[in-house]
Amino acid sequence: MKKTLRLLIIFTLMSGINSNAQELKASYKFDGPYTNLNHGEFIQYREGHKVKVIDVTDSTVVFRYYKFKDADTLQNSIYYYKQHPDNEALGFTDDPVSEDLTDGKDVLVHTMSKDAFEKYTSRIYPWFKGVRAGIFTLPFKIRLNDFDFEPNANIGMNLGAQFRLNTNEENKWIIETTLGIGLSNVNLNPKNSDLEATDGEDANRSASAFSLSGGLMVHLSETINLGIQYGWDYLGNNDKDIRWKYDKKPWLGIGINIGFSVSETKETNPTNTP
Numbered sequence: 001m002k003k004t005l006r007l008l009i010i011f012t013l014m015s016g017i018n019s020n021a022q023e024l025k026a027s028y029k030f031d032g033p034y035t036n037l038n039h040g041e042f043i044q045y046r047e048g049h050k051v052k053v054i055d056v057t058d059s060t061v062v063f064r065y066y067k068f069k070d071a072d073t074l075q076n077s078i079y080y081y082k083q084h085p086d087n088e089a090l091g092f093t094d095d096p097v098s099e100d101l102t103d104g105k106d107v108l109v110h111t112m113s114k115d116a117f118e119k120y121t122s123r124i125y126p127w128f129k130g131v132r133a134g135i136f137t138l139p140f141k142i143r144l145n146d147f148d149f150e151p152n153a154n155i156g157m158n159l160g161a162q163f164r165l166n167t168n169e170e171n172k173w174i175i176e177t178t179l180g181i182g183l184s185n186v187n188l189n190p191k192n193s194d195l196e197a198t199d200g201e202d203a204n205r206s207a208s209a210f211s212l213s214g215g216l217m218v219h220l221s222e223t224i225n226l227g228i229q230y231g232w233d234y235l236g237n238n239d240k241d242i243r244w245k246y247d248k249k250p251w252l253g254i255g256i257n258i259g260f261s262v263s264e265t266k267e268t269n270p271t272n273t274p
Contacts, residue, residue, distance in 0.1 A: 026053050027124040028063070034120040036112055043110070049079070050124065054109060061117040064109050082106040125170055129162035136180055138229060138253040145249045154211055154253070156182015162219075174219035176227075184209045184233050186244065194243040207242070209233040213253070229253040 027050060034045045055062040065079040138154040158180030165173040188195055189204045213231025220226065235247045 027051070027066075027126075028053065028117075028121040029124055030120055031122050032120055034116065036110070036116075043078075045120070051110070051121070056114070059114055061112050061114050062109060063112070063117075064107055080108060082108045122168065123170070125164055125167050127164050127167055129164055129174060132160045132162055132176070134158060134160070136178075136182070136229075138184075141251040141253045143246050143249065143251050145246070150187075150246075154182055154184040156180050156211060158182075158213075158215075160217065171222045172220065176217040176219065178213075178215045178217060178227070178229070180211070180213045180215070180229065180231070182211045182213075184211045186233065186235070186246070188239070188242055188244060192245050194241075207235060207239040207244070209235045209247075215253075227254070 029051070030045050030047055030049045032047050036043050036045060050066045051063040052066060053061060053063045067080050068075045070076075134157070136156060136158050140149060140151050141154070142148070143150055158178045160176040160178040162174050162176045165175060186207050186209050187204065188207055190196060195205070211231055211233050213229045215227055215229035215231075217225055217227030230250065230252055232248055232250055233246060235242070235244050240247075
């Protein structure tokens with residue numbers, strides 16, 4: 001059992017290597033109005049406008065707007081499309097990303113000082129945070145077939161898909177659906193198995209079981225996680241003759257998860273609705 005647990009831990013750690021690569025094409029929104037001056041010309045950015053960063057240098061941020069919901073709005077002609085030569089004086093150039101060229105028109109690329117951009121904008125995170133692998137433990141289980149509470153030493157590995165409830169928060173208010181496998185140490189005695197009492201004492205002993213479970217976790221913050229697991233324990237072949245009454249029966253557990261990201265997802269383009 002110890003060897004199997006070590007392999008589970010090593011596999012999980014290897015899965016997490018290089019998992020936090022910086023995400024490209026991050027999305028932001030303006031938290032308030034800002035007037036940008038380029039070569040003597042002004043352009044007014046307004047609160048709630050959503051943009052995607054294309055490039056970042058030591059002193060500037062290059063970005064373009066997300067298209068406004070109505071393709072014929074005046075805002076699109078001002079912020080999204082490049083329609084006349086005067087825009088060249090503002091430092092606008094063709095968007096190098098080919099999929100951003102729509103309706104046969106070039107898309108404006110805006111340049112803004114890095115300090116101002118950091119001050120007047122905030123990050124928008126994708127609703128799908130990614131896939132995560134981790135080690136989980138269950139301090140106790142509720143055996144649903146007779147509603148028995150049982151302290152339990154259960155350790156294993158789980159995979160979870162995370163979804164943000166608030167796209168303005170990176171690591172708060174996240175719902176995670178999980179699928180886990182692991183090993184469980186179960187206590188056998190005459191009350192829950194075919195073991196017989198000897199000399200007036202219970203013939204207690206322990207055995208190993210394979211656990212399969214699914215669950216739901218709520219990440220209130222980076223350090224406060226609440227979750228439940230629903231699963232089944234399968235006793236090993238060497239102990240089948242004991243007839244453990246919880247073998248292959250459902251249980252409910254309160255989960256404690258220690259995890260780390262194993263994949264990042266590309267952001268989808270949100271529709272800007274001013």
